[in-house]
Amino acid sequence: GQSLEQPSEVTAVEGAIVQINCTYQTSGFYGLSWYQQHDGGAPTFLSYNGLDGLEETGRFSSFLSRSDSYGYLLLQELQMKDSASYFCAVRNRGGSQGNLIFGKGTKLSVKP
Amino acid sequence: SQTIHQWPATLVQPVGSPLSLECTVEGTSNPNLYWYRQAAGRGLQLLFYSVGIGQISSEVPQNLSASRPQDRQFILSSKKLLLSDSGFYLCAWSTSSGANVLTFGAGSRLTVL
Numbered sequence: 001g002q003s004l005e006q007p008s009e010v011t012a013v014e015g016a017i018v019q020i021n022c023t024y025q026t027s028g029f030y031g032l033s034w035y036q037q038h039d040g041g042a043p044t045f046l047s048y049n050g051l052d053g054l055e056e057t058g059r060f061s062s063f064l065s066r067s068d069s070y071g072y073l074l075l076q077e078l079q080m081k082d083s084a085s086y087f088c089a090v091r092n093r094g095g096s097q098g099n100l101i102f103g104k105g106t107k108l109s110v111k112p
Numbered sequence: 113s114q115t116i117h118q119w120p121a122t123l124v125q126p127v128g129s130p131l132s133l134e135c136t137v138e139g140t141s142n143p144n145l146y147w148y149r150q151a152a153g154r155g156l157q158l159l160f161y162s163v164g165i166g167q168i169s170s171e172v173p174q175n176l177s178a179s180r181p182q183d184r185q186f187i188l189s190s191k192k193l194l195l196s197d198s199g200f201y202l203c204a205w206s207t208s209s210g211a212n213v214l215t216f217g218a219g220s221r222l223t224v225l
Binding site for chain 2 (some may be wrong): 030045099101102
């Protein structure tokens with residue numbers, strides 16, 4: 001089977017740093033992505049890791065270790081607007097047939 | 113620039129009634145198209161994806177079907193809705209080579225009573 005595991009909820013205070021972990025078990029692996037979804041809204045793309053290492057985009061960073069089937073999303077200088085659900089997703093096939101399998105999401109609550 | 117439109121935004125349907133959700137993409141050609149469903153407080157479940165006109169792949173056998181009559185049009189249908197079909201339905205597109213980056217429509221919230 002295919003599965004992605006991430007914590008269901010995380011709480012942090014404004015200005016802090018939070019790390020959301022994701023472990024995966026899939027039939028194929030062609031990259032790990034992260035998406036943000038505010039309540040009632042649609043998911044939006046945050047970052048992508050195709051190779052091991054850290055990718056940085058402003059206050060957000062994402063890390064991948066393919067040997068450990070593990071990745072994380074790091075959010076720095078947390079702001080109230082970062083309160084949302086965060087999903088990791090794995091592309092399980094290559095080429096034009098690839099599609100994303102999503103985790104169940106981590107609900108991040110940022111407190112003042 | 114590319115845009116994705118999805119409608120209707122909300123609908124309430126009785127059990128046993130038909131369903132049609134429509135999604136169109138503008139500003140790109142030959143996109144990969146996807147239908148996802150999100151149950152309340154849950155993750156996104158891939159229902160169907162399409163890499164071209166008339167090419168539909170089903171990820172989860174169920175009461176739903178999808179069609180792609182035109183390059184940038186993707187339709188999700190059901191002949192008879194079940195209570196368990198309630199949820200938030202999301203259409204998305206990606207380039208054929210960039211399937212890690214999905215752009216989602218605003219979603220359609222379906223309640224089956």
